[in-house]
Amino acid sequence: MSASLTIAGSGRPPAPAVSESAAGPIIAGVLILALFFGVLGGWAALAPLNAAVVADGIVTVEGSRKPVQHLEGGIVGSIGISDGAFVHAGATLMTLDDTTARAQYDIYFQQLALARAMEARLTAELNGSSEITFPDELLASDAPYVLQTIASQRDEFSARNDSLLGARDILLRRVDQLREQAKGSTSTRLSYEEQLASLAAERGRLDKLLKAGLATRGRVSDLERSMADVQGRLGAVAAEDSSNDQKIAEIEQQINQLGRDRQSEVAEALATTQSKILEIVPRLQDAQSRLERSIIRAPADGRIVGLAVHAAGAVVQPGQVLLEIVPEKATLVVEARIRVEDISELRAGMPAELRFSSFKQHVSPLIRGAVLQVSADRITDERTLAVFYKAMIEVDPKDLADHPEIALHAGMGATVLVTTEQRTALDYLLSPLVANFDRAFKQR
Template structure:
């Protein structure tokens, strides 16, 4: 794992401060030896052919040392110095490696059924290009079609009931035969039956009201006759009483017999009783007339209330039936799975006519045409602390070995704020990597990148000096040595 840059620089400076004095000491010793050898010199210089005739021991002593060894030593020292300077100045990239795959940045569109069904037709294949709105898969609509028909019939019945009730209300007000307005979706037989039913109800109601009014008229006539009798009795009764009083006076004077007086008294009593009876009967007739008038008003009000209740219930039923019909039509439409966007069909999962699909089952995926490409990478948990949006990255496609085809530049666009569980990698952070190119050169041709290509993303998190790579293990061993657990 990368270490803090400040700590690494401190470690490097400490090591350089420790080794540079020693190197300067060895340099001074070598320089002093070289100066001493030059000062000693060799007063007797022999030619090479002269040295060859000397004895072997003298030949070895007189033969000067080969400059190759000394040159090799200086070359090695120079190379070591160059390597040391390069390791101190040179830097290497520290990368975080993440696995990923090429995906459309518009996200693929997954086609799913809303509810369970039976596959009726499969109209596309993998790799086929489709346009927006094109039919993809058809599910058997038999059941939902029956529901649509049932709800439509219920809606038509509710509308006919509304029109019938309204026609009866208008007919009652105008006292004429009702005319039921036509409903567009109703059959002729259904419309005709509704009209007949409305006429029958209206005539039945009118017949009932007419009968009640006829009875009322009879009672009114009886009341009028009774009132005439009462008036006649009220006019003749005073005369009958006066006649009785006259006979009573004559009886007292013995001018008339007693039975004649009793006849007049009896006539008066009968007339009074008849008057009382007619008055009582008149009151009964008045009560009956009022009751019959109430019955007529009740019949009219009841008929109107029945039609208003039927109208209200039918309107409520119509609202429910319209909602059901819309819902079932939506379900019927959803048995025809269509493309939400233009693109390419991938991952077709339905292959059997008559096969059963479940709700939300992924049947196929459409990759949009106008969607750019990006890398969907999984950053390991141990690297997430060093990865930031905006960092550069190199993308190596598994389909094109980078040693032969090279890499594709990229840039970190976004990183998830929460980790997700991966079955193989454990907790990882999804990240989106922008592609610097959507093609790669293979055998002299531009090959278009395709969604689903696996890749390895190397995200450049920082840079480290080369000497830090070399000295870090030593410092680690030094730090961990001679310690007890």
């Protein structure tokens, strides 16, 4: 049978027929192409190809390093650490020469010890106590100056009490003398009164005798003169008694005045002493703080970096950063520099992936993370004048724990990929076409 056909009325020669042997490869090729484009289309429709902001960053400590400075500065006395050493909070890092600070502290300490001891002594005098009650901090101290001060205040307390008692005793003895004199005057007065009574009785008898003519007028005159003399002496005794009473009252007033004067003197001295204490206490506290600051201690657990002084005798300027401590247990974050043109796509909470450049590419996997915060304004690098936004990226601790070969340290470099849009490969390929169609259909 002939394989050619004649088309009626065409006037053309018949087309060659497709052989059965050639049809198989064609169908297979079509199926392969269909399968390829089908798989490619399925992959493009399903494969994630997310949009992301890419930035470089550095591993840093959340809250940054802790600088160690000294307020006043001074001369380094000793250094007990080195760069890279691990220290615990409160550990001594270095000491400064404390000669001046200790001298000031000793001066104010001695002034306060003396003022406190004087306050205790004056309080005891004011209250009329028999002994001084010193503050516990003075009694607990074994400093020679404090012991000497306590002893001297006790001696002064005894001396002042003895002086006051001595002055009172002198006045009291004078009162006793006057009262003894008053007792003698009383006896004299009674004697004179008896004499006067006797003379008066004799005068009565003489008057009777005179009327009877048995006595002379001269005898009566002599008796009257004797009576007048006794009355004069009796008046003198009365005047002396009055004078003694007045003297006793004056002396008793002096005794009372001694106590009042002493109380007034002590109260004034106590007020002055307490005022002085109020002035000394803050000065002593400041001197103590200066002395304590001569021992520079670690503010937190961590490793020492950037040690600026290395030998005793070095001069430290006020406020100079002596070293920095990187907290060992602080949370590590990645500080990334975001380009200005990418900032509109970035916000806190977005997922991120991080690759750390300190490890080999095949060793360093992508570690998940999230954007913690983005700076509110752009930042200019003073050295390079580059403009950027700062973003803090938190490393997922669970994901990091799944990769024990990744050990993060402050200062490591990192590449940050912040996912800004979830999309597939097909979305990526079709988005320009869709955008062009959208723009074309909206044009007039």
